[in-house]
Amino acid sequence: MLGQPYKTPGVYIHEVVVATEAELQSGVPLFIGYAGDGIARGLTEVSQWERFAALFGTPAPGSFLAYAVRGFFANGGRLCYVLCLDRAEPVAGALERALAQLAHELLLEKVDLICAPDLLLFPGQETELQQKLLDFCRIGIGESDFNIFAILDPLPAATADTALAQRQALTGDDGALYYPWIRVADGPAATDGCIPPSGHIAGIYARSDRQTGVHKAPANEVIEEALDLATNLTDQDQSVLNPGQVNCLRVFPGRGIRVWGARTVSREPAWLYVNVRRQFLAISRWIARKxxxxxxxxxxxxxxxxxxxxxxxxxxxxxxxxxxxxxxxxxxxxxxxxxxxxxxxxxxxxxxxxxxxxxxxxxxxxxxxxxxxxxxxxxxxxxxxxxxTTPVSNLSGFASATGVVIAAITENPAGPDLAGEHLLLRNQGSAPVEMTNWVLKDRVGHRLLFPRFIFQPGMEVRVWTKRGDNSLTDLYWGHQAPLWNNTGDEAYLYDSQEHLIASFEYIRSN
Structure with a gap:
């Protein structure tokens, strides 16, 4: 170390602390709800149930917050944040204020889940309030994107039909609805010991994330500290609720009470499953930070x-x-x-x-x-x-029923430009093929959108990598760099509906 006087010979050891980038955590929820009278704390980090009880007290009358936090830790959760609402303020305004505080204090670094079981305390407003959560997850507040996922509770005393109706009234990609409520020890007498399940489900998310990763669906998981369900669902119930994107909680003799579904409330097919959407959100958080x-x-x-x-x-x-x-x-x-x-x-x-x-x-x-x-x-x-971008077939020149094939790929000869590189299409069928808005792709996603084009039977058309003027026999991609210059490069031809028509694997000549 510079400036350190060494007065005697020997070996000197110094510890050098290297700062490492903190890993983004997943399975960390924000709980929003009501605590005991007089408790209106700001955003609070909680790492164990005993810490919550010391700060906020035991379950307060007319609130599910404490039960949810206890269920979170009982099911494997290790870290959460709690934000108490002010009972004197109308719930819609209090919720908006809480979300704004989250935006100000946490941004995207701290939490990736949100649970608000106490929104169910307001008959007639429950779904509207849950929609506010989904909207927040989707667009955040101001200039911030939060990549947060909402775990939603079913309405009190919900039936399968009302759970389906609740799901149909919700819009958004970043949330999942679980049904029914669960019965816990010393649960509220007013609800026959039953509470909303979101806190327990959040703990399962955290446990699954830690053991395997966000990419694993949080399903077929045991719900710890659940004594029973408010409603025991049958296979027939499951066959209706699951396609309706309501995740069932089921009792299985000898196997416990389990989560038996992992679907979001999204109407987008790409985001149908909880793990797929959460994986996207987790990657988004990492990329944004990096x-x-x-x-x-x-x-x-x-x-x-x-x-x-x-x-x-x-x-x-x-x-x-x-x-x-x-x-x-x-x-x-x-x-x-x-x-x-x-x-x-x-x-x-x-x-x-x-x-x-x-x-x-x-x-x-x-x-x-x-x-x-x-x-x-x-x-x-x-x-x-x-x-x-479907993987290429092992057989070059695979043809669909249209008769259109990728017949060959010709590499560019040595030189400074792309004068020779092209792909040859052939119509081997007996009928003309409308190819307007068809797409040609390579493996990394370069796309050529076909102009208005009728491919006559027996014809061939060359698709050149370089720039040029299109004709009946020659089309031009407009690239300035080669596409087909390495063995194993792949070409895919899709029709206007994105159906794979033909594929080809380029083998470089020596």
Whole structure:
């Protein structure tokens, strides 16, 4: 160490503390509700049930908050935050104030779940108040995106029909509804010992996240400290509620009371499952934190390489934990950050664009996510619909019933441009094929949208990588770099409805 006097010979050891980036935690809920009279604390971190009891007291009359927090820790939760509402304030305003305080104090660093069982204390307002939670999860407040997921409780004394109606009245991707209520020791006499299940479910989320990861569906999990259910559901009930996106809690003799569903309330097919949506939210939190530190760096090829390297490293770690589908990382995800999507116009506006694809359900079928960093803010959003990139068949030239095949790929000869690189399509059928708005893709997501084009039987058309003027026999992609120059590069042809029509694997000639 400089400046340290050493007066005798010998070996000197100094401890050097290296600061490491704190890992983002998951399975950390914010509980919003009412505590005992006179208790109106601000946002409070709680790491064990005894700490909550010391701060807020035992369960207060007319409140489910304490039961929910106790259920959270009983089921494996380790950290939560509590925000008490003021009983003297109308609930809608109190909830909005609480969410604004969360936005101000936590941003996206602290919590990823939200539970508010006491919203059920206001007959006729329950669903409207729960919708406020979903809206907050979706758009946050002001300039902040929170990537938070809401665990929603069913209405008091709900039947299967009313639970379905409640679900149908809710709109949003970032929430899940569980039914029915659970019976606990010393539960409220007014509800026959039953309480809303969200606190217990949040603990199961935390336990599952810690043991396996956010990518695991929090289903087929035992609910600890649940004595019974307010309603025992049958297989027939399950067959109606599950497709209706109401997650059932079931009693199984000899196996305990279990969570028997993992569906969100989303109307988007891509976000049907809790684990898929939460995985997206978790990745969004990580990317937002990582990229915000790059705000003032030059937007050039060196930065793009750094972005690709760091995100690839992160996603590779998740892939090795089983977060994505696929026999290889190429089938599981991709990261794109280059000059094609970071055009000069976007760079002049101060924008950095990254696109990633995640195979969360089927190998090679990617949910596409676009990340935009601009003006010191990072926005992470999915495309309006997943873009399907089905893995290539082992057989080159696979043909669909249309008769259209990818017959060959010709590599570019040596030289400074792309004069020779092209893909050859052939109509081997007996009828014309309308190819307007068909799409040709490579493995990393480059897309050529076909113009108005009728492919006559027996015809061939060359799709050139370079720029040019389209004709009946030649179409031009408009790229400035080769697409088909490595063995194993793949081409996919889709019709206007995104159905796979043909695929081809390029084998480089030697």
């Amino acid at each position: 990229m915000v530190v790059m705000t003032f760096e030059p937007n050039d090829a060196a930065l793009w390489m750094r972005v690709r390297r760091e995100i690839n490293s992160y996603l590779t770690g998740l892939y090795r934990k089983g977060a994505f589908q696929g026999n290889s990382s190429e089938e599981a995800f991709y990261v794109k950050c280059d000059a094609e999507i970071n055009t000069q116009e976007r760079r002049d506006r101060g924008e950095l664009i990254v696109e990633i694809g995640l195979a969360t359900a089927v190998p090679g079928e990617f949910i596409i996510i676009r990340i935009v960093q601009a003006e010191g803010k990072v926005t992470v959003t999915p495309q309006t619909a997943p873009i399907t």
